Amino acid sequence: MSSSTIVVVSADEQLYTFEYAASVTETSIAVVQVYIHLGIIEPIRDLLNSREIARIAQIRRLRQDLGLNITGAAMVLDMAQEIAQLRAQLKAHQSFGHW
Numbered sequence: 253m254s255s256s257t258i259v260v261v262s263a264d265e266q267l268y269t270f271e272y273a274a275s276v277t278e279t280s281i282a283v284v285q286v287y288i289h290l291g292i293i294e295p296i297r298d299l300l301n302s303r304e305i306a307r308i309a310q311i312r313r314l315r316q317d318l319g320l321n322i323t324g325a326a327m328v329l330d331m332a333q334e335i336a337q338l339r340a341q342l343k344a345h346q347s348f349g350h351w
Contacts, residue, residue: 259299267299277308284308292326 257272270284284300287293292311293304300308307329314325 265301267296267301268305269299270295273300273305273308277305277312279308279312287311287322290322290326292322 257269259267270281274281274284287308288295293307310329311325314320314328
């Protein structure tokens, strides 16, 4: 990995170039740019954090394994995230005796 692929923003977060994201997700820079244009991933200036890179990889797998289109794959990921958040909220309420 060359020094030009990672930008350290803080001790907690690193940002990566589109080229790096395309390489590790086995896609292309054009695919990364399409996802940004469609609002499926959100860059920070011209860089991506590891969560967005993971999202690219997940969308690629959903498209390849299940034959979903880009929008469908993004919806699956959004719904999975929402379910996880609702489960966490439910667990928090249950632990405080609200149920």
